[in-house]
Amino acid sequence: QVQLVESGGGLVQAGGSLRLSCAASGRTFSSGSMGWFRQAPGKEREFVARIRWSGGSTFYADSVKGRFTISRDNTKNTVWLQMNSLKPEDTAVYYCAASPSPWASSRSDYNYWGQGTQVTVSS
Numbered sequence: 001q002v003q004l005v006e007s008g009g010g011l012v013q014a015g016g017s018l019r020l021s022c023a024a025s026g027r028t029f030s031s032g033s034m035g036w037f038r039q040a041p042g043k044e045r046e047f048v049a050r051i052r053w054s055g056g057s058t059f060y061a062d063s064v065k066g067r068f069t070i071s072r073d074n075t076k077n078t079v080w081l082q083m084n085s086l087k088p089e090d091t092a093v094y095y096c097a098a099s100p101s102p103w104a105s106s107r108s109d110y111n112y113w114g115q116g117t118q119v120t121v122s123s
Contacts, residue, residue, distance in 0.1 A: 029052065051079060
């Protein structure tokens, strides 16, 4: 089992920044991927960003490219999502997820999920 705990959410004004953290424990995947997803009220959960534990290659949704940065520290089993230039449409519950596959691309590729952390961006 893998346990994921997110932190760092909160309320911020448009144009501001937040940094989310995701601490992984238990059985971690040294060759897998970690992803961030988000779910706004009344909408489906959508992909935000992904990083591979090995090599650190990243991939972003077009809606956050250039504003968000995903990073990781393998020694601490921790992943971060730095969110800059936040917009009201970024308001959502943000979830961290773990996959054993380095090629994880969709929600179904991720086996483990955190409880989520709320991000609210005011206009």
